[in-house]
Amino acid sequence: MNDVPEVRITKANHRDINPNGDFILYWMTVFRRSHWNFSLQRTVEWAQSLKKPILVLEALNCDYPWASERFHRFLLDGMADNLSYFQSHRISYYPYVEPAKDAGKGLLISLSEKACVIVTDDFPCFFIPQMVKSVAANVSILMESVDSNGMLPLKAADRLFLTAYSFRRFLHKNLPDHLTQMPAREPLKEINLPPLKHPPESVFKSWPLASHNILATGSRSLSDLKIGHDVKPVTKGGPLTGRKILNSFLKDRLTRYAQRRNMPEENATSTLSPYIHFGHISVHEIFHKVMNTEGWFFDRLSERATGSKRGWWGVGESAEAFLDQLITWRELGFNMCRHRDDYDKYESLPEWAVETLRFHEMDKRDYIYTVEQFENGLTHDPLWNAAQIQLVREGTIHNYLRMLWGKKILEWSPNPRIALEIMIELNNKYALDGRDPNSYTGILWILGRYDRPWAPERPVFGKIRYMSSKNTARKVRVVDYIKKYAPKKIA
Ligand SMILES: Cc1cc2nc3c(=O)[nH]c(=O)nc-3n(C[C@H](O)[C@H](O)[C@H](O)COP(=O)(O)OP(=O)(O)OC[C@H]3O[C@@H](n4cnc5c(N)ncnc54)[C@H](O)[C@@H]3O)c2cc1C
Structure with missing residues (x-):
């Protein structure tokens, strides 16, 4: 197993390790998996060098924005998979599900008092950076955050990229060095660590381990948690299901x-x-399997960093796409979150976009809907309503x-700032992949990020790229889609 590359490790504080601690604590917050995970691999490195056991804490808060049964169930499915994996590898795994707001407060600090060092996940978005910062400041041992986000380490790009083309060119020049530094497929395989002799019983007592009942799919116990109950569970989550889906895709x-x-x-x-x-599931695993399917080897990489979408990898058209x-x-967005704290704000849009949207802010809109009308799929446009109903x-x-969906929210909102708020609210409330x-x-992008001015200049949109349902229906078949996601008739 190679070492975790230094570029992926950040000291979240400058405290010392505690060599007398009972275990190495991996606080798993984002890379919720046992495979292809640099954070877990780094935890193993510490465990081997200090000859200590590992304790993996995977906690699920209930007060993060948009917390709902949908996201909880998906995460709990993953925790069930992780529990069985870690148990079968004799690694102590501590699943914690916070029953009510603030109930989990103090858990990490208490656990850290018995640990040698803490390893956690480095994610540049949502509430994670603030949470890691605050915990790192309050523990008395070293805490490291490790970047297992994507193929390019976050720190490898020291500037912000404003177009996919310029980022792609940068990748063409810089990614090859990182392709040889993949995470271990299974960092816990064939390693020998001492067992956890002194489990932190007093911590378990104050913050009990999640029950099998709540981890089991289909359990009704979510109703007791202080989370949103209107957004219901949909798809099964977890590394095992993710891997099955990847295999069927390949x-x-x-x-x-x-x-x-592009055909729905x-x-x-x-x-x-x-x-x-x-x-x-890790992007590294997906990449590895796609390239295996393509019979790819490094020498197929083009030597020319053209920034072109096609041809650089030296694989088939579909794999390139x-x-x-x-x-x-995907990693363009990580680059934005890494470099700009206001990645989710209107002010982060390119100047030309802000200017053209300002110029057209007072234009007459043919339709204006409230967030509730959008949310319930109550616009005049059956295709838009179908998309929203699918989301819900x-x-x-x-x-x-x-x-x-996004372009029409821009068109039918009172102004572009409100459109942005509505898109964020609906996307993050309902989309399983939201908050990313x-x-x-x-x-x-709907409002111009990573795009360029388009002609002709139109009402409301100005120079922002325009899309219409009519054109979409001409380009892609949507008849069955509209039927499938028609609003349910009230009897
Ligand atoms: C208004 C709007 C909101 C969006 N919100 C999200 C979101 O909340 N979460 C999210 O993951 N994606 C979002 N996307 C991007 C894209 O729609 C999804 O990533 C894609 O539909 C996921 O389906 P898939 O896994 O089958 O993608 P595939 O086509 O199979 O692509 C593989 C992976 O590449 C990444 N990817 C694909 N398309 C894009 C893209 N356009 N931009 C960035 N990464 C991409 C995703 O990680 C995706 O899983 C949004 C796009 C728009 C226009």
């Missing part, structure tokens, strides 16, 4: 990806985004329709 859908990915009725995309978002979404587009019912919208750097890439 077997049945990858070859159709380039030609069919074709099911040609991977549908992996929720699993990637919740850390149940897929990697461009998975790596270029299934926690997802196909990418092509997701673009249309990609969420802000997609939503702010």
Whole structure:
């Protein structure tokens, strides 16, 4: 097993390690998996060098924004998978589910008093950076945060990229060095660590381990938690399900990806985004398996950093197109979150976009809807309503329709700032993959981020790229889609 590359490790504080502690604590917050995980691998490195056991804490708060049964169930499915994996590898795993706001306060500090060092996940978005900062300041031992987000380490790009093209060029020049530094497939395999002789019983007593009942799929015990209960569970989560979906994508859908990915009725995309978002599957694993399927080797990489979407990897058309979404587009958003604290704010839009939207702010809108009308799919447009209903019912919208969905919110809101608020609210409340750097890439793209001015200049949109339901219906088949997601008739 190679060492975790230094560029992926950040000291979250400057405290010392406690060599007399009972264990190495891995506080798993984002990369919620046992495979292809640099944070877990770093924990193993510490455990081996200090000859200490590992304790993995995977906690689930109840007061994060938009917490609901939908996201909890998905995360709990992952915790059930992790429990069985860690148990079978004789690693102490501590699943904690916070029953009510603030009930988990103090857990980490108490646990840290018995630990040698804490390793946690480095994620540049949502509440995670603030939470890590605050814990790091309050523990008395060294805490490291480790970046297992993507193929390019966050710290490897020391500037902000404003277009996919410039970022892709940067990747073409700089990514090859990092492709040889993959995380261990299974960092706990064949390692010999001492057992945890002194489990932190007093901590377990104050913050009890999650019950098997709550981890088991289908359990009703979510109703007791202080989370939103209107947004219901949909798909099964967890690393095991994520891996199954990846395998079926590689077997049945990858070859159709380039030609069919923009066709909502074709099911040609991977549908992996929720699993990637919740850390149940790693981009490294996906990359590794795609390249295995393609029989790829390093010498196929083009030596020319052209920034072109196609041809750089030296694999088939579909795999190239897929990697461009998975790596270029996905990691572009991570780069934004890393470099700008206001990644989710209107002010972070490019100047030309702010200017053109300001110029057209007072334009007459043919329709204006409230957030409730949007939320309930009550616009005049059946295709838009179908997309929103799919989001509410299934926690997802196909990418092509997701673009249309956002463009129409811009068109039918009182002004672009309110449109931004509505998009963030609906996307993050219902989408399984929401609350992610990609969420802000997609939503702010609607308003001009990563895009260029388009002609002709139109009312409301100005120079922002325009999309219409009519054109969408001409380009892709949506008849069955509209039927499938028609509003339910009230008897
Ligand atoms: C308004 C709007 C909101 C969006 N909100 C989110 C969100 O909350 N979370 C989210 O993950 N994606 C979001 N996207 C991007 C995109 O819609 C989804 O990533 C994609 O539909 C996920 O489906 P998939 O896993 O089948 O993707 P695939 O086509 O199979 O792609 C593989 C992976 O690449 C990444 N990816 C694909 N398309 C994009 C893209 N356009 N931008 C960045 N990364 C991409 C995702 O991680 C995805 O899982 C949004 C797009 C728009 C226009």
